[in-house]
Amino acid sequence: MTNRERFLALLADSSVTQVESAGLIAEQTQRPCSARTVRSWIASPETPSARPCPDWAIEALERRLKKLKKVVA
Template structure:
């Protein structure tokens, strides 16, 4: 599975919007990430505005999802 497909699957599986995923990636990496950047990653690869989705973006989104799940689990334990 390529990074574009993995990123789209994460968004779909966890109900995350492209804009929210940009915020999450920026929070984890400490680097700016705009919704437009995310759109270029998930855009049809044949389009000129498409950019390959980098490995670090996938890793950052997965890490952010893990953080959110842990926080929700701790909250549920209370």
């Protein structure tokens, strides 16, 4: 499973929006993360604005969602 697919699955499983996920990642990492960045991570790979979703973003989102009990470990 690619990081893009993992990110999309986390959003679906937790019912968190792209904007909310950006905020959760920013809270977890204490670094800025915009909704535009999230959109570039989950965009279709053929899209010119698509960017690879980094491992640290997946890990940060998973940690924050677990802390909020929005996903099961």
